Amino acid sequence: xxxxxxxxxxxxxxxxxxxxxxxxxxxxxxxxxxxxxxxxxxxxxxxxxxxxxxxxxxxxxxxxxxxxxxxxxxxxxxxxxxxxxxxxxxxxxxxxxxxxxxxxxxxxxxxxxxxxxxxxxxxxxxxxxxxxxxxxxxxxxxxxxxxxxxxxxxxxxxxxxxxxxxxxxxxxxxxxxxxxxxxxxxxxxxxxxxxxxxxxxxxxxxxxxxxxxxxxxxxxxxxxxxxxxxxxxxxxxxxxxxxxxxxxxxxxxxxxxxxxxxxxxxxxxxxxxxxxxxxxxxxxxxxxxxxxxxxxxxxxxxxxxxxxxxxxxxxxxxxxxxxxxxxxx
Amino acid sequence: xxxxxxxxxxxxxxxxxxxxxxxxxxxxxxxxxxxxxxxxxxxxxxxxxxxxxxxxxxxxxxxxxxxxxxxxxxxxxxxxxxxxxxxxxxxxxxxxxxxxxxxxxxxxxxxxxxxxxxxxxxxxxxxxxxxxxxxxxxxxxxxxxxxxxxxxxxxxxxxxxxxxxxxxxxxxxxxxxxxxxxxxxxxxxxxxxxxxxxxxxxxxxxxxxxxxxxxxxxxxxxxxxxxxxxxxxxxxxxxxxxxxxxxxxxxxxxxxxxxxxxxxxxxxxxxxxxxxxxxxxxxxxxxxxxxxxxxxxxxxxxxxxxxxxxxxxxxxxxxxxxxxxxxxxxxx
Numbered sequence: 216x217x218x219x220x221x222x223x224x225x226x227x228x229x230x231x232x233x234x235x236x237x238x239x240x241x242x243x244x245x246x247x248x249x250x251x252x253x254x255x256x257x258x259x260x261x262x263x264x265x266x267x268x269x270x271x272x273x274x275x276x277x278x279x280x281x282x283x284x285x286x287x288x289x290x291x292x293x294x295x296x297x298x299x300x301x302x303x304x305x306x307x308x309x310x311x312x313x314x315x316x317x318x319x320x321x322x323x324x325x326x327x328x329x330x331x332x333x334x335x336x337x338x339x340x341x342x343x344x345x346x347x348x349x350x351x352x353x354x355x356x357x358x359x360x361x362x363x364x365x366x367x368x369x370x371x372x373x374x375x376x377x378x379x380x381x382x383x384x385x386x387x388x389x390x391x392x393x394x395x396x397x398x399x400x401x402x403x404x405x406x407x408x409x410x411x412x413x414x415x416x417x418x419x420x421x422x423x424x425x426x427x428x429x430x431x432x433x434x435x436x437x438x439x440x441x442x443x444x445x446x447x448x449x450x451x452x453x454x455x456x457x458x459x460x461x462x463x464x465x466x467x468x469x470x471x472x473x474x475x476x477x478x479x480x481x482x483x484x485x486x487x488x489x490x491x492x493x494x495x496x497x498x499x500x501x502x503x504x505x506x507x508x509x510x511x512x513x514x515x516x517x518x519x520x521x522x523x524x525x526x527x528x529x530x531x532x533x534x535x536x537x538x539x540x541x542x543x544x
Numbered sequence: 545x546x547x548x549x550x551x552x553x554x555x556x557x558x559x560x561x562x563x564x565x566x567x568x569x570x571x572x573x574x575x576x577x578x579x580x581x582x583x584x585x586x587x588x589x590x591x592x593x594x595x596x597x598x599x600x601x602x603x604x605x606x607x608x609x610x611x612x613x614x615x616x617x618x619x620x621x622x623x624x625x626x627x628x629x630x631x632x633x634x635x636x637x638x639x640x641x642x643x644x645x646x647x648x649x650x651x652x653x654x655x656x657x658x659x660x661x662x663x664x665x666x667x668x669x670x671x672x673x674x675x676x677x678x679x680x681x682x683x684x685x686x687x688x689x690x691x692x693x694x695x696x697x698x699x700x701x702x703x704x705x706x707x708x709x710x711x712x713x714x715x716x717x718x719x720x721x722x723x724x725x726x727x728x729x730x731x732x733x734x735x736x737x738x739x740x741x742x743x744x745x746x747x748x749x750x751x752x753x754x755x756x757x758x759x760x761x762x763x764x765x766x767x768x769x770x771x772x773x774x775x776x777x778x779x780x781x782x783x784x785x786x787x788x789x790x791x792x793x794x795x796x797x798x799x800x801x802x803x804x805x806x807x808x809x810x811x812x813x814x815x816x817x818x819x820x821x822x823x824x825x826x827x828x829x830x831x832x833x834x835x836x837x838x839x840x841x842x843x844x845x846x847x848x849x850x851x852x853x854x855x856x857x858x859x860x861x862x863x864x865x866x867x868x869x870x871x872x873x874x875x876x
Contacts, residue, residue, distance in 0.1 A: 260639060268638040275631045371747055373718045375652050386656075461627055464653040466718055468624035468749065513632060514639040516584070516616045519592055523621070 244536050245483050245500035248529065249507055256511030263514050266391070273396035274385060274461065276506040278454050280399045282477035283484070283498040284406045285450035288443050290481050291410070293423040293490025294343070294350035296444070298357035299451045299477055302335045303470030305361040306455035311374040311465030314381060321381045329452045335361055336448020337441060344437035358474075365467035373466035377459065384460035395457045402450065407495035419443060423490025479526070480505060483533040504529065567687065568843035570824055576611065576834035583642040584614045585833055587826070588632050590647050590673065590719070591750070592619035595802040596777060596822050597647070599870045600671060603826030604645060611834060616641070623750050624716065626653055633657035636666075643667045643833035645826070651676035651720045667836040671825040673719045681836045684829055684846045686820040688721050689728035691850045692775070695797055695818050696732025698852060699771055700739055703795045703815050707738035708770035711762045712745045713755055713779045725775040725799065742766045748779045755782020763792050774798040777805055780817065784808040801853060801870045812855050819866040821848040 256263040282299050289296045306328040313324035335357055342353040387394045410416035418439050421429045430436050454473075459465045482488070483504055484497025505526060512522040587604050589597035601617050608615035618636070620628035629649045634657050636644050644661055646668060648654040655675055658668050667681045674683040700706055712729065716722040726745045733739050743766065748755035759772060759782045772787075772794055774780030780798025787794050788808070797816040798805065808814040825848055832842045851866035859876055867874045 262638055262640050265638065268635075271631065271634045271638060274634075275627075278627065370744075371717060373650070458627060462630060462650075462653045463656065464626065464650055464718075466624065466626065466650075468716075468718075469626065471622055471624055509631070510635055513616075513618055513635045516614075516639075519618055519621075 243540075244485070244533050245497060245504050248533075249500060249504050252504070252507050252511055256507070256515055259511075259515035263511060268510070268514070270388070270391075270393060272503075272506055272510050274393045275510065276503050277393070277395040277399040278458055278461070279473065279476045279480055279505065280499050280502040281402060281450055281454040281457065282473055283480035283502045284399075284403050284495055285447035286474070286477040286481050287484075287486055287493045287495055287498045288406070288410065288419055289350070289447050290478070290486050290488060291419050291423045291490060291493040292440060292443055293426070293488075294440070294444075295478065295488065296339070296354045296447055296451075297351065297474045297478075298335070298339060298354040298361060299447075299454075299474040300470040300472055301358045301360075301362035301365065302332055302448060302451040303455040303458060303473060304365040304467050305335065305368075306332045306452035307459045307465040307469050308365045308368045308374070308467055310456050311377060311459055312368060314378065315374050315376050321378065325456050328456055329449050332448040332450075332452020332455070333445045334448070336445040336451070339448070340441040340444030343444065344440050362467070369467070371467055373464050375464050377463060377465075382460055382463055384457060386460075395461060398453065398457060402453065403495050403499050410493075410495055415439075415442075420491050420493075423492070425491075476505060477502075479530050482530060485533075485537055487537075501533075567845045567847040570684075570821075570828050570846060570848060572843055573828055573831055573846065574835055574840045574842070576831055576838055576840065578611050579613065579834060579837070582612075582614065583834075583837070584616060585643045585645060585830060586616045586618060586636040586639070586641040587645045587829075588629065588636065588647070589617075589619040590629070590649050591623035592617075592621055594623070594750075594777070595870065596800060599822035599872075600647070600826040602872055603823035603828075604830050605826070606823075607827040607830035611830065613642075613830060613834070615830070620649075623649065624718065626650055626718075630654065630657050633661065637661045637664050641666060643669070643837060645669045645671060645829045645833060646680070647672045648675055648719070649673070650718050655679065667833050669829045669832050669836075671829045672820075672822070673721050676720065678844065682829075682832045682842045682844055682846060684825050684832070684848055685721075686818075686850050687847045688724035689731065690847075691818045691820070692725045692728025692799075693732035694850075694852060695773070695799075695816060696729045697735070698816055698854075699773070699795070699797050700733060700736045703797070704736075704739060704770050706736050709740055709742040709766060709768060710771040710773060711742045711766065711769055712773050712775065713758050713762075713782060714745050714747050714775040715750050715779045716747060717745075722775070726773075729773055729775075742769055748774075748782060750776075750778050752778045752781050752785075755779050756785045757782075759783035759786035760790070763787075763790060763794060769794055771795040771797065776800055777802045780805060780814060781808075784813045788813050801867050803871060806867060806874075809853060809855055809858055815854065817853045819851040819853050819869065821850065821866075821869045823869040823872065824848050 309331045310324050310328035313319040339353045339357050342348040385395045418434050480501035481498045483501030486493035618632050661668050670680040670683045672685050712726050714726050746758045772783040777800035783796045795815045799818045801819050835842045857863050864876050
């Protein structure tokens with residue numbers, strides 16, 4: 216896993232080639248699984264491999280992929296964020312209330328929602344670094360707080376009547392790809408750059424590998440974690456905005472359990488819950504694998520109960536193969 | 545204020561009368577021919593593990609088997625995962641199924657996916673929970689307002705002695721049924737001026753444990769409470785459990801009949817429950833989809849029958865038939 220660990224060898228043409236090879240091997244499981252699934256589903260239903268279907272797959276993968284980006288950073292620090300689903304709900308409500316009830320301009324309302332997400336993430340980070348609460352508990356608390364606030368905001372009722380300009384976030388397309396998928400793509404590309412090519416990314420992985428050594432070499436671990444959780448909150452908020460556009464409604468129960476999907480995506484993509492490892496591309500492929508599985512089983516007329524079982528097997532299988540590969544090396 | 549209230553009540557009454565008049569009965573659905581081509585229908589319900597939706601599925605399966613249609617079943621794991629249900633309708637359209645039978649999680653959010661189905665010449669029949677506006681080819685459901693009002697009138701006269709307080713536990717306020725059932729109940733209670741509601745309408749989010757907790761809180765908070773109304777199976781099971789465990793004298797009335805509820809009707813904890821026709825909804829939805837595909841005109845709105853189950857009529861044939869709508873293998 217040299218590619219994603221904190222210490223990188225000086226790059227030489229040969230080293231780069233080796234890195235590329237390692238990179239491909241790390242993504243192997245998700246990539247091969249996706250290709251296999253695509254072939255099987257295409258054989259089972261000719262329409263699987265149509266533009267219309269991949270348009271829908273692109274829409275469906277966006278939300279889980281966005282959450283997986285945030286989750287990758289958190290998991291890379293050996294943390295976990297189980298508050299994503301309810302932060303999504305809270306920010307979805309915030310955005311919809313500002314637009315529908317208070318007639319804010321769409322962009323301003325989205326900005327406010329992102330700020331709410333940042334605040335939620337910052338609070339989680341604060342509980343972790345200042346109050347010494349473990350990430351699981353800190354985000355468990357935020358899960359309840361954000362869900363409660365989302366329900367309180369309208370006393371539980373959903374909000375409708377969003378303007379078309381807002382709904383275009385999901386329905387509009389650019390170069391044949393839905394806007395919401397562009398959002399996920401752009402965020403993922405930026406995140407991949409940050410994680411792989413910047414000091415911020417190297418620090419993130421270093422903290423996950425060994426927080427104590429990171430501190431000793433002079434990384435301000437607390438400040439860094441605050442940043443990471445705040446940014447993860449912003450990404451959850453962005454997912455909330457996309458969710459509202461996709462469902463043309465904001466409801467306080469939106470995003471329920473979505474954190475589990477994003478954690479699964481990260482793990483399928485080669486991330487380790489012990490930290491120090493993880494790539495954005497891997498997590499993105501993990502999200503895509505789950506979406507293709509859901510979509511394809513439905514098109515093939517396979518029972519949704521069977522699909523759940525397959526998903527579980529895939530998650531465990533992914534980690535098993537990852538462990539195997541590490542031992543072989 | 546009372547003048548305004550009565551005007552509103554009058555309008556609602558007129559509206560429900562108008563709705564009742566425009567709705568047809570299941571007997572008015574033309575019986576379709578057996579299709580000559582292989583048809584694939586997709587049934588998409590609100591969630592995939594509730595006995596109620598499985599009863600709808602059994603009815604649809606029976607009709608599909610009778611007419612040689614392949615029926616596929618799909619539903620989100622949770623009744624509130626709107627994005628998942630939207631994705632499922634979109635996927636069914638790309639899959640190129642012949643018809644879609646849908647119980648909409650939300651009356652507005654499913655409009656666009658259903659529009660794209662109709663644009664692809666895939667008939668859409670909604671069951672139980674419809675769309676607003678009703679753009680589907682047909683909508684089969686209980687008249688939820690009417691049934692809940694009937695239940696309220698029964699509860700007021702037979703269980704509350706026309707006076708006292710009641711409370712409502714609803715299951716959600718995002719779906720058309722979740723909105724209509726408390727509304728109908730209050731409409732029925734309005735004719736009894738000595739009856740009032742305690743507290744706001746509470747929401748169990750389809751969780752039995754949440755419903756039990758809400759009911760326990762109600763029993764503590766309102767010592768003079770006479771009756772709790774649970775607006776679906778899980779919302780009614782909560783107060784039934786709470787009352788049975790605490791030995792409280794509060795009456796429980798509800799909707800639906802899973803086996804847990806039947807047990808409580810037998811033991812007299814649940815004093816009345818509206819039994820809908822989930823099996824018939826699934827069955828006739830398949831017939832209607834075939835009708836539409838064969839160019840036969842179907843009624844836009846169909847009221848499926850309901851039955852008021854009480855401990856005293858539990859052993860009648862009519863009650864057995866009504867319970868079999870939920871559990872086809874049920875024997876008294």
